Amino acid sequence: IEKAQQPGQALRRLLPYLLPYRIGMSIVLLMVVIYTLLGLLGPYLMGVAIDRFISGKDLVGLGRIALLMLGIYLLNNFFQATSNWLMARISQSALKDLRQDLFQHLQTLSLSFFDRSPAGELMSRLTNDIEAINQAVSQNVTGLIASILTLVGILIAMFVLNPWLALATLIVVPVMVWFTEFVARYTRRGFRTLQKDLGSLNGLMEEAISGQKVIHAFRRSDAVVDAFRRENEAVYNAGVYANTYAMLLMPLTNVLGNFFIIVLAGLGGWLALRNLVSVGTIATFISYGQNFIQPLRQLANLYNAIQAALAGAERVFEII
Secondary structure, eight states, X not given: OOOOSSHHHHXXXXXXXXXXXXXXXXXXXXXXXXXXXXXXXXXXXXXXXXXXXXXXXXXXXXXXXXXXXXXXXXXXXXXXXXXXXXXXXXXXXXXXXXXXXXXXXHXXXXXXXXXXXXXXXXXXXXXXXXXXXXXXXXXXXXXXXXXXXXXXXXXXXXXXXXXXXXXXXXXXHHXXXXXXXXXXXXXXXXXXXXXXXXXXXXXXXXXXXXXXXXXXXXXXXXXXHHHHHHHHHHHHHHHHHHHHHHTTHHHHHHHHHHHHHHHHHHHHHHHHHTTSSOHHHHHHHHHHHHHHHHHHHHHHHHHHHHHHHHHHHHXXXXXX
């Protein structure tokens, strides 16, 4: 993913487009906090159900806590869906203003500017770069906050429940960070090449389509087709390289996640045999462990999306 040269400056220029909607964004933030806390409460209640009601064979109590968990997960999904819907409306309103400013500014520029700037490049800033910002703002802002809150909340809950199992949990974090950085390094390189080759291909297509009269007049159709074939082949090779590394992240994190569960189950079982921890606590830890891997994976993807958005914002503000 292409990085912004000055991400701080791009962010400062982007924020004023979101400030008119700060009340709505505050409501979104509150909803994110609520559904994150509700998501953390579910695994804890599952452990309580195992230790208190299943072990004690209390069917009435088990039914009550099952209904409570059902209500918690329904509220969790409701607040998550509502916050995503509200954030989508806010982001689309802000990007409508940004798109309007960019297009309006283009109308004030001199003809010499358009002589120096290919039409395909300007179209890319109006479409692809704005869309990169849209992806980050509408989907990834709430995801970023929720992932950070989830990680912090899970770590606090784990250390409160059992410090030894919590320390075992932390083993996977540096390994996950190393794998993510390793894959991201090659993924960024691949997608940077892919975007460059796509730009060349789009430029060729734009010139060929707009210049059909000239191409036919000078009998250049075969030469244009050959040039397109070369550019298309370059895009194919760059796409295979970039997506191969991008798709490595999911299986690698799945392997680490399974290893993580094995460590928790093994250590938790050893502690349970010595009456140092309850079965319900182990079940809670395993559930938290599964929820712990997901935010780490999301943060890796969110990092790339936010980098792409800041790079897109930088390209947009470069024109404005």
